[in-house]
Amino acid sequence: MIKCKECGSEIVLPNDVVENEIIDCEACGIELEVVSLDPLEVDLAPEEQEDWGE
Amino acid sequence: MSRHTAAIVGSSGYTGGELLRLLLSHSGIDVVAVTSRKRAKRPVARIHPNLRDITRLKFIDPVDLPEVDVLFLALPHGAAMENIHEYMSRSKLVIDLSSDFRLNDSSSYVTYYGQKHPDPDLLEQFVYGLPELHRETIREARLIAIPGCTATGAILPIKPIVEALRVNLIVVDAKVGSSAAGAGVNMSTHHPERSGVVRSYKPSGHRHLAEMQQELNSNGSISFNFSPHAVEMVRGIQSTIHIFLEDDYEEKEIWQIYLQAYREEPFVRLVKERGGIYRFPEPKMVMGTNLCEIGFEKDEKTGRLVIMSAIDNLMKGAAGQAVQCMNLALGFEETEGLNVVGYHPV
Numbered sequence: 001m002i003k004c005k006e007c008g009s010e011i012v013l014p015n016d017v018v019e020n021e022i023i024d025c026e027a028c029g030i031e032l033e034v035v036s037l038d039p040l041e042v043d044l045a046p047e048e049q050e051d052w053g054e
Numbered sequence: 055m056s057r058h059t060a061a062i063v064g065s066s067g068y069t070g071g072e073l074l075r076l077l078l079s080h081s082g083i084d085v086v087a088v089t090s091r092k093r094a095k096r097p098v099a100r101i102h103p104n105l106r107d108i109t110r111l112k113f114i115d116p117v118d119l120p121e122v123d124v125l126f127l128a129l130p131h132g133a134a135m136e137n138i139h140e141y142m143s144r145s146k147l148v149i150d151l152s153s154d155f156r157l158n159d160s161s162s163y164v165t166y167y168g169q170k171h172p173d174p175d176l177l178e179q180f181v182y183g184l185p186e187l188h189r190e191t192i193r194e195a196r197l198i199a200i201p202g203c204t205a206t207g208a209i210l211p212i213k214p215i216v217e218a219l220r221v222n223l224i225v226v227d228a229k230v231g232s233s234a235a236g237a238g239v240n241m242s243t244h245h246p247e248r249s250g251v252v253r254s255y256k257p258s259g260h261r262h263l264a265e266m267q268q269e270l271n272s273n274g275s276i277s278f279n280f281s282p283h284a285v286e287m288v289r290g291i292q293s294t295i296h297i298f299l300e301d302d303y304e305e306k307e308i309w310q311i312y313l314q315a316y317r318e319e320p321f322v323r324l325v326k327e328r329g330g331i332y333r334f335p336e337p338k339m340v341m342g343t344n345l346c347e348i349g350f351e352k353d354e355k356t357g358r359l360v361i362m363s364a365i366d367n368l369m370k371g372a373a374g375q376a377v378q379c380m381n382l383a384l385g386f387e388e389t390e391g392l393n394v395v396g397y398h399p400v
Binding site for chain 1 (some may be wrong): 085194305307309310313324326327328329
């Protein structure tokens, strides 16, 4: 069990999860990256950057 | 599923047409009459051409209105209250889409509408038809007042916040499509005048503010402000809501407040994404649907909570919400006739 970095909801990871796997938070829909298995840690998955300057 | 008869009074306008579009494809409703004094005896599809070959109904004069199981009133402000007892005699369930019975306090009609309400005792019998706030009351209601479109776009995103956190100041800035002004024409709706505008038409004291105050700020403890603008859209309302809170907070708290309030709601969609073009609510994405999209962001420098909402003013802001309320009051599935997926691109 781990908490979503975006919304704080609990996430159950599959048993066979691997490092760098991208998973979705079912509550808020954000993509998270499994950055470490021991200890288990997730972070916000990297996003393609766009230039929003207008 | 048992079937029910329905009629629409004032069905030549945009909300009346939208109601008809929804009701004609509803599995439990037979639309038996649609009225228009001005267009009596003319085919409905002449005014609502999207309904060609879908219905052969003709408008009838309101005096010929039959008794029905559910009666919708899609009339301009002031018209429903004039004949409400007549309408109540024609149906056990009356759903009014105008502002005539939305406010509990009759004095608000003087303040915001500049007139005394002719039937103040009836106000307490009407239920404010916002299912996300008053679902159980609507199930039992026989008189329902559908909220204003800009009020819906503000109340849904703000309600969970004012219930959970201490709020000092709220400023709602709404961008409103032209169909919200109705099918009537005047100089401000004339194409050369309307096209391309970002027109601030009521920076303070807008009528829908009364509903927002009633549902969100009944004790008056919050400084509540609303400023709408007419913009270059036919359908849609985009509200940007600036909220200043008493205490510091984290975005995660806001997420949890919204998830708790709306995770199970069929017509509320939380939108806050980190990538893509549409990272926050967008009227184009809800066009033709009964959805209200809600998104937010914390301004880390000032603490301001910026909330965005998007609705289709004719759907969640009027006809869609009315059908949702009817479904509850008649015992249908709440989503019956409203399972529309939006278009992309539009």
